[in-house]
Amino acid sequence: MPRHSKNNTASSVFTYHEVNSLNYGTKKQRLGRDSFKAFNACFLCLQVARDPVACQSGHLACKECLYESILTQKQEIQRQQRLTAQRQKDNDEQKVLEDEKAQLAILANFERTQTSVLPDDRRHSIAQSAESTHKSSPSGSRETSKDPNTPLGSLPAIGKFGSMRALFKQYCVLIRVDGHVIVESSPQLHAGAKRKFELNQEERQRAVDKEKEDALRKINEARTEEAKPKLPSFWLPSLTPNAGKSDEKDRQEKEQAVCVAGAPHPVTIKSLIPVKFTNEDEKSNHPICPACMKGLNNGMKISVFRKCGHVICNKCIDSFVKKSQVCYVCEKKFKDKDIIDISAEGTGFASNSNQLEAKRFGLSFQ
Incomplete structure (x- = not known):
């Protein structure tokens, strides 16, 4: 074998023969x-x-071949529709399961909060403070003050009810007797008095939905944090990762059979031209x-x-x-x-x- 045949790819330039023989690009x-x-x-x-027919774009085909192609595409479309319905059903079931998990998480959180065990000294201090408050402020008590602007000492904390003046007018009654101002507490502040709490159906449903969304968000965050630190052995069949839900949104399904000659366009048996x-x-x-x-x-x-x-x-x-x-x-x-x-x-x-x-x-x- 001559020497040139052994060094035919050792040239300083990339020849046309080398470009064609290289399976690259x-x-x-x-x-x-x-x-x-x-x-x-x-x-x-x-x-x-054989027995030629043409579509509306002028693509020629055998009648048997084109009929078979249309029939196959229709069967595939029906199969994809069944798969889509099954995926939708699975998504609905998954959503129901997630709602149940959220409700169980809400109930578990409520039970954990209400049945938590306090230390003995903390429980005794809370009981003693409650008894002293009840003895010092009996129901129907009256307080006298020379200053008409002096508020009650046991007024509730100011929140979303407004200013101190509005709160004072709401819960107190002022009576003038012989130049003195008698401050009488409203029946709403009497010990043992029950105030009516009104909550309509919309507010109740809104609160339930908000709490459920918070529980779902916490569950998803916990699931994400649990999956972050470790990478599963994806080569094992039991740990193979699943496709994300974003792929389902981008999937576009065909609604009718198309002619695949050239740019795809709809075709039907009635529109074929012999x-x-x-x-x-x-x-x-x-x-x-x-x-x-x-x-x-x-x-x-x-x-x-x-x-x-x-x-x-x-x-x-x-x-x-x-x-x-x-x-x-x-x-x-x-x-x-x-x-x-x-x-x-x-x-x-x-x-x-x-x-x-x-x-x-x-x-x-x-």
């Missing part, structure tokens, strides 16, 4: 005539279309234009009539068919919107081809 390839299907070929099986080619003779299967009797090929622009399905080249349509607004074969009337161009990939030359270069994307750097 985006690859491009010039397409030739053999890479394009025939104008009368099915875009699904790539063979000459295509009728005119052959050169009974023995030959090569289609021709019935007007100019020229053979059809990938380099010609041809169209099909929506109402009758006959195929004529665009040159004949522009010359005399559009003027008469009548089909050349069956003499059926049509409009300009009934003329549909049949999609053809081309011949491989720049003037008659839609795509001349194939490209396969490859990530260069990662």
